[in-house]
Amino acid sequence: MNPVRLCLSAALLCFGTAALADTQQTYGPELQGFDYPHPVKRFDFTSQGKPVSMAYMDVAPAGTANGRTVVLLHGKNFCGATWQGTIDVLTKAGFRVVVPDQIGFCASTKPEGYQFSFHQLADNTRKLLASLGIEKTTVMGHSMGGMLAARYALSFPAATEKLVMANPLGLEDWKAKGVPYATIDQLYQGELKTSFDSIKGYQLKFYYNGQWKPEYDRWVAMQAGLYGGPGKEIVAWNQAQTSDMVFTQPVVYEFGDIAVPTLLVVGMTDKTAPGANRAAPEVARTLGNYAELGKATAKAIPGARLIEFPGLGHSPQVEAPETFHKALLEAL
Numbered sequence: 001m002n003p004v005r006l007c008l009s010a011a012l013l014c015f016g017t018a019a020l021a022d023t024q025q026t027y028g029p030e031l032q033g034f035d036y037p038h039p040v041k042r043f044d045f046t047s048q049g050k051p052v053s054m055a056y057m058d059v060a061p062a063g064t065a066n067g068r069t070v071v072l073l074h075g076k077n078f079c080g081a082t083w084q085g086t087i088d089v090l091t092k093a094g095f096r097v098v099v100p101d102q103i104g105f106c107a108s109t110k111p112e113g114y115q116f117s118f119h120q121l122a123d124n125t126r127k128l129l130a131s132l133g134i135e136k137t138t139v140m141g142h143s144m145g146g147m148l149a150a151r152y153a154l155s156f157p158a159a160t161e162k163l164v165m166a167n168p169l170g171l172e173d174w175k176a177k178g179v180p181y182a183t184i185d186q187l188y189q190g191e192l193k194t195s196f197d198s199i200k201g202y203q204l205k206f207y208y209n210g211q212w213k214p215e216y217d218r219w220v221a222m223q224a225g226l227y228g229g230p231g232k233e234i235v236a237w238n239q240a241q242t243s244d245m246v247f248t249q250p251v252v253y254e255f256g257d258i259a260v261p262t263l264l265v266v267g268m269t270d271k272t273a274p275g276a277n278r279a280a281p282e283v284a285r286t287l288g289n290y291a292e293l294g295k296a297t298a299k300a301i302p303g304a305r306l307i308e309f310p311g312l313g314h315s316p317q318v319e320a321p322e323t324f325h326k327a328l329l330e331a332l
Contacts, residue, residue: 045124203220307331
């Protein structure tokens with residue numbers, strides 16, 4: 001073989017092997033081994049009679065402080081670290097930014113025998129903020145975090161300066177629309193089969209409209225590493241429990257009760273609809289239509305403002321960060 005071709009082939013082989021190794025990296029049950037963009041702190045408290053520890057980042061303004069705090073709430077298939085770009089933009093604009101990993105997720109405790117609810121997670125988040133002396137915040141959530149942000153605003157309106165939801169789940173009641181219920185035991189068996197390829201395949205189909213960028217791999221590998229690590233059983237069990245929480249606790253019926261200024265940000269090609277794979281094809285086709293769901297939600301929440309991103313999907317802050325952050329800063 002030509003020496004130049006031989007060297008090139010070897011280089012490509014090494015590059016491919018390194019990329020594969022990165023996607024197959026495993027992490028501890030609290031995401032030990034994964035690098036967060038800022039120092040991770042711990043909030044230790046007791047919840048449901050259990051000692052638990054919530055991991056969080058508390059990032060100070062990088063420039064002149066504006067005296068405001070933004071809390072960023074991650075989605076079910078994401079972690080606080082996924083907000084990396086948003087943290088940088090907000091801190092440069094003068095905001096203090098607090099980014100927790102919810103109990104049962106990412107770098108936080110994975111408890112056994114825990115009853116997951118959005119009310120509980122909202123209360124946990126409020127306790128964290130109180131421990132930091134933060135009385136009022138803008139609460140921003142993405143995906144499942146959008147459902148949690150809505151619940152937080154409903155539970156603690158006096159502590160919520162603004163509510164921001166980016167492609168939140170819960171804009172429709174999937175069960176009421178015909179998606180069959182799955183037990184936690186059934187969900188657990190499905191979670192145990194989770195891999196890098198299954199996560200990527202799901203996100204490619206529902207999140208990014210069939211368009212993949214290499215930078216998305218880091219966030220897929222983060223989740224896959226939890227499922228492949230030594231804590232995979234409790235990780236899968238907590239994920240099954242929280243899938244049940246998402247499916248059975250829709251906030252759509254309470255949007256009219258939200259009494260704080262609200263911004264809804266929607267990537268319009270999003271097709272996310274948990275459980276749609278269990279539904280009959282004719283039902284599945286009607287679910288996750290964010291182009292319509294965003295408009296209906298903005299009408300249901302008193303005084304809500306809607307920002308739509310044509311051509312973007314479930315994670316506009318990851319897919320088109322400059323576009324997303326420009327709109328976010330103008331709105332804030």
